[in-house]
Amino acid sequence: MKLSKTLSARIDDPRLFRQYAYVNGKWTHGEGGREEAVFDPATGEAIGHIPWLEAHQIREAVDAAEAAFVHWRALRADERCERLLAWYDLIQANREDLATIMTLEQGKPLPDARGEVEYGASFVRWFAEEGKRTFGETIPSHIPNATLGTLKEPVGIAALITPWNFPLAMITRKAAAAMAAGCPVIVKPAGETPFSALALAELAERAGIPAGIFNVVLGDAPEVSKILCAEERVKALSFTGSTRVGRLLIEQSAGTVKRLSMELGGNAPFIVAPDMDPKEAAFAAVAAKFQTAGQDCLAANRILVHESIHDEFVEHFVERMSALTVGNGLESEIDLGPLIHRQAVDKAAAIVDDAISRGARLVAGDQNQAPGPNFFMPVLLTGVTRDMQVWREENFAPVAGVTAYSDDDQVIEMANDTEYGLAAYVYTHDIRRIWKMLRALEFGMVSVNSVKMTGPPVPFGGVKQSGLGREGGITGIDEYLETKYYCLGGLGSVSGS
Numbered sequence: 001m002k003l004s005k006t007l008s009a010r011i012d013d014p015r016l017f018r019q020y021a022y023v024n025g026k027w028t029h030g031e032g033g034r035e036e037a038v039f040d041p042a043t044g045e046a047i048g049h050i051p052w053l054e055a056h057q058i059r060e061a062v063d064a065a066e067a068a069f070v071h072w073r074a075l076r077a078d079e080r081c082e083r084l085l086a087w088y089d090l091i092q093a094n095r096e097d098l099a100t101i102m103t104l105e106q107g108k109p110l111p112d113a114r115g116e117v118e119y120g121a122s123f124v125r126w127f128a129e130e131g132k133r134t135f136g137e138t139i140p141s142h143i144p145n146a147t148l149g150t151l152k153e154p155v156g157i158a159a160l161i162t163p164w165n166f167p168l169a170m171i172t173r174k175a176a177a178a179m180a181a182g183c184p185v186i187v188k189p190a191g192e193t194p195f196s197a198l199a200l201a202e203l204a205e206r207a208g209i210p211a212g213i214f215n216v217v218l219g220d221a222p223e224v225s226k227i228l229c230a231e232e233r234v235k236a237l238s239f240t241g242s243t244r245v246g247r248l249l250i251e252q253s254a255g256t257v258k259r260l261s262m263e264l265g266g267n268a269p270f271i272v273a274p275d276m277d278p279k280e281a282a283f284a285a286v287a288a289k290f291q292t293a294g295q296d297c298l299a300a301n302r303i304l305v306h307e308s309i310h311d312e313f314v315e316h317f318v319e320r321m322s323a324l325t326v327g328n329g330l331e332s333e334i335d336l337g338p339l340i341h342r343q344a345v346d347k348a349a350a351i352v353d354d355a356i357s358r359g360a361r362l363v364a365g366d367q368n369q370a371p372g373p374n375f376f377m378p379v380l381l382t383g384v385t386r387d388m389q390v391w392r393e394e395n396f397a398p399v400a401g402v403t404a405y406s407d408d409d410q411v412i413e414m415a416n417d418t419e420y421g422l423a424a425y426v427y428t429h430d431i432r433r434i435w436k437m438l439r440a441l442e443f444g445m446v447s448v449n450s451v452k453m454t455g456p457p458v459p460f461g462g463v464k465q466s467g468l469g470r471e472g473g474i475t476g477i478d479e480y481l482e483t484k485y486y487c488l489g490g491l492g493s494v495s496g497s
């Protein structure tokens, strides 16, 4: 297949742009001849094609991972660390090409794509090091003349299913943890954004990651996922994506009782207390809402502002929002790229229409200004109420909804009124209020006076319908480790009995 002009003209190393799956260290085409086009969401132009693997080819990826596991798990942790650090160095060295590929397939502005490459690489370095610290325990014995303890062992083959909004970092946050723990991985990226995953595979190979340890399978998503879920040899499934698909995969994995990590949807409240400077809070809310054109699981979905500063907040929000530029992410000075596809634009429009029909006020956001069919201009709605989709659903679009509240207890109840529990933002300088909210908010992550909250040392994850488990941090590697307890009788005990 030919390299599309747009891509060939823009990347230094054409070998990073692969239009094949990657199984057992080989670039693989689909044996059934099925394939899928991948589009630049900004222009609608096809930037390449990917093959769909057949069921037996997915099973071959499991065979390859099974064979590679034997050697990989037997390496010393510091040997795996060296290979992962080599991968990290190559990701960093190829940052510009990786960012370009990401912008072309995902649409996010180049500076954001560079930021994601950096963010994604940081997980590789973090887990390379964490792999050296998977300590077991010594247990004071309650059994006479016995020594008790635990060992940490790799769980086995991990299937990683990832979304299109963060095409690189959502892979490395899982894969680096699993590989550092000694597990081979089979990555199934979103069909919209496969090329970042395939570029990672190319770099993994150059880094000396053995064949069969990092595999990328492509195909019909429900078909591939069903096979991976039903495979007994796949011991762990880590999924990032919508709650709807997460529930489906949990069901499909029941028959093989897998280790499950689920990073699902969010519906983040952004609470602005009466003691805040409305301008500072409004500027922060714009940043928390419009990153990745609102297609972010951490996006501020429901902006809850104390009634005493509501109007001033709205004025500053509009001022800041109006300065955002919308356009092709490859151009300079762009804040918001396109949405991932036309359906996402239609969904955003439907959410806005639903809110207006139920009494919300459209304060800003004129879709006639959109620079193309996949673009959606940032919208501000006020007077948002709980019956509106913009409140109930994760809108995953640049649609901000503001609601006024009158006291702390009320806003806590409002914030918790969602099936989701990923992240919440609180803006206040009142220490009593901070503690009260921190305790009362039913979310896996609460960020106070800071839009930025993520990074390698952080235990990332949600409660309620936002998921299971934590990625990153000092516990992220545990998702890929089994604890083996041992009792050594007849050897004496460490506590001397």
Ligand SMILES: NC(=O)c1ccc[n+]([C@@H]2O[C@H](COP(=O)([O-])OP(=O)(O)OC[C@H]3O[C@@H](n4cnc5c(N)ncnc54)[C@H](O)[C@@H]3O)[C@@H](O)[C@H]2O)c1
Binding pocket: 161, 162, 163, 164, 165, 166, 170, 188, 189, 190, 191, 221, 222, 223, 225, 226, 240, 241, 242, 243, 245, 246, 248, 262, 263, 264, 265, 266, 296, 297, 394, 396, 422, 461, 462, 466, 467
């Ligand atoms: N909690 C987190 O860390 C986090 C991070 C990023 C994105 N997300 C969530 O991801 C969602 C957006 O991403 P998306 O639209 O790619 O999600 P999605 O659930 O549609 O897709 C995610 C992955 O599942 C696959 N998939 C889709 N339908 C499937 C099916 N029927 N059976 C099996 N696999 C299927 C896709 O191909 C993709 O690889 C949002 O809800 C967002 O909040 C969560």
Ligand SMILES: N[C@@H](CC=O)C(=O)O
Binding pocket: 165, 166, 295, 296, 297, 298, 454, 460
């Ligand atoms: N922004 C999140 C990804 C969610 O979409 C992150 O920082 O990991």
